[in-house]
Amino acid sequence: MTLTAHLLPFQQFKHRLASGVVALSTWLIATGALASETELPKGHFLLPEAGNMIGQVYTVTASDEDTLLDIAREHNVGYEEIRMANPDVSIWVPGEGTEVTIPSQFILPDEPRTGIVINVAELRLYYYPEPENGEAPRVETYPIGIGRDAYNTPLGITETTMRLENPAWYPPASIRREAAERGDPPPAVVPPGPDNPLGQYAILLDIPGYLIHGTNQPDGIGMRASRGCIRMHPEDIESVFWRVPVGTQVNIIDAPIKLGWGAEGNAYIQAFTATDEQAFGMETLLNVVGLIEEHEGEGRANYEQVSRVLEEANGQVVPLS
Incomplete structure (x- = not known):
């Protein structure tokens, strides 16, 4: 799964999004919405008035009876999500008092907000x-x-x-x-x-x-x-x-890459393992960097950092500073 080698203009790239190759989101953290969402059921969020960001990352403390999968299920995340967010924590015996990161911050897929959208690369509905x-x-x-x-x-x-x-x-x-x-x-x-x-x-x-x-x-x-x-x-x-x-x-x-920009103007990137298990190549790197520079300005993208995120593809949201 690759992208075209040249840097696509934004509208052309948006067209490519429909194929599920890459998801691009304008990402603003709606703090007011987050505050009001505390009363909503698990997994429910108000749609942000601006941007495509919902939820937040937080930590919980494991008990001596918890497995990492118990914690994941309780907090609405799956196996790969909890494992990649806590690579040094045992799946079966996290240990009493262990701090566990809950990756409960999501960029909405760049698709029409209607019905059900399933991103297989993200393992999320x-x-x-x-x-x-x-x-x-x-x-x-x-x-x-x-x-x-x-x-x-x-x-x-x-x-x-x-x-x-x-x-x-x-x-x-x-x-x-x-x-x-x-x-x-x-x-x-x-x-x-x-x-x-x-x-x-x-x-x-x-x-x-x-x-x-x-x-x-x-x-x-x-x-x-x-x-x-x-x-x-x-x-x-x-x-x-x-x-x-x-x-x-x-x-x-199948959208294994998400880009976003916060309210403070900084860029963010998130990459998942592609379902075909092919590594992201130079074509993908050039297109991602081109999109960042289209928004941030020429010379603002860090090739090495973007390349590292694509190589790791661990689903973590990374600020591009």
């Missing part, structure tokens, strides 16, 4: 519910699991077609074949219950065989571990299940 009764526009965001190698979650614009409560699971032919080769053939149908990998709720998409659903293995949220479906924590899929109308647009993108 954004839902824009229609405001009701004079409500302020909001966005909800949740960590997700997506397709693993050879089972990539398909990209493009689709829509929801049906909601299923307590769905049965019919193992596809590929799973039945693999299980039979292991000498453990699965049943033709798995009824609702604790052994059902779809969980309690499933939303069908207008792509045959693909769903947004819960899971009976929540530790896999925030990983590339499914056969292409989008998995959510049980409590997260339940929270949106009844409120997502049939026919809601679902825009699935």
